Amino acid sequence: DDVLHLKTRALTTDKKTCHLTEKEKEAKWYYNLGYALVATSPDKALEFINKSLEIRLEILPEDHATIGFCHHDIGRAYQNKSMFDEAIKHYKESIEIYEKHLLDEEEYQFNITERYRRCHSNIAEIYTKQDDYDSAFNFKMKALTIDKKTCHLTEKKKEGQCYYDLGCQLAATIPDKALEFINKSLEIRLEILPEDHATIGFCHHDIGRAYQNKSMFDEAIKHYKESIEIYEKHLLDEEEYQFNITERYRRCHSNIAEIYTKQNNYDEILYFKMKALSIDEKTCYLTEKEKETQCYYDLGYTLVATNPDKALEFTNKSLEIRLEILPEDHATIGFCHQNIGAAYENKSMYNEAIEYAIKSLEIRDKILPLICIETAASHSTLALVYSKHQLDQSEKCNEHCVKALEISKQS
Structure with missing residues (x-):
């Protein structure tokens, strides 16, 4: 109620809405609130827009443009709830109303012609999902005829x-x-x-x-x-x-x-x-060398899980080029070490996996902020390898586990 009071007060001070009656302001407030919730909370949106529609039907002609807006956004809410028949019903009601206002000179909250087009486009989208391709085609054709970019x-x-x-x-x-x-x-x-x-x-x-x-x-x-x-x-x-x-x-x-x-x-x-x-x-x-190394890196990254041997070949090529052209503590060199470590882990070569994960972490510690999700990920990887495959290294496992948790809490 307090929010309603404040919102209607805002409409009273707005030049575009100050002339409205209290009932019209109330209806507009419910509509605006529902409109804002259509994508994220369609049930609540339906509650508010239906309240707006109820008020507008009491005080306005049944073919008023704003009643068309209500039907339109009720349709959107139903579409987001996958209640397609209800959505189509309301879109069609808004289309009937919009058709009476296409030549109006009055300035409404929304562009009537654009909303008219969107209704046809949304119905076409629903019919496509329902495999009713003939109906989808007809509504798409209508939408193209309305659209400024395609009507010609x-x-x-x-x-x-x-x-x-x-x-x-x-x-x-x-x-x-x-x-x-x-x-x-x-x-x-x-x-x-x-x-x-x-x-x-x-x-x-x-x-x-x-x-x-x-x-x-x-x-x-x-x-x-x-x-x-x-x-x-x-x-x-x-x-x-x-x-x-x-x-x-x-x-x-x-x-x-x-x-x-x-x-x-x-x-x-x-x-x-x-x-x-x-x-x-x-x-x-990027220079040709930089592009080349990025190519090898991307290839290696793609193959880490499915073909770790090939991933190692390509990531090592990337690392070799990067070491030629970049400082040895460059972030991308850390990324190479991280992926080499991951490939070794997938090959069950755990000592090598730890070696490269530590190299990656050393670089990240130098150049990235302490509170960094990437650094937390490196600590997590090390903790995982120690816990599963280096059972005598429980202290190191705990150390990296704690660091990962600390960083995650702060980030």
């Missing part, structure tokens, strides 16, 4: 975009269905666009993702390489596409490297990893 597209282009969006949504969960839709999109786009158009690159990219999720790696690589060829022609484009071309270009190289890792094709991995590092904004400034 021809029907064919919208159709191609719909199939593409549907396929993207399914690539991780139902890759076979994803392939069906993205291939339809690709077919349409190849009919109406140049064969090196950026959106055709997007299709090949996501066909590659779907094949990768089906573990059909050769097919995945083939499509990733086709998208790379297309992306290379658009890296300097000023046009704004659905996705960042440079980032997608990097991801293709990174995904191919990931596949080659699974296929133990290490020479190819290095090429594609190096290329990915050269594209990435965070690493493109």
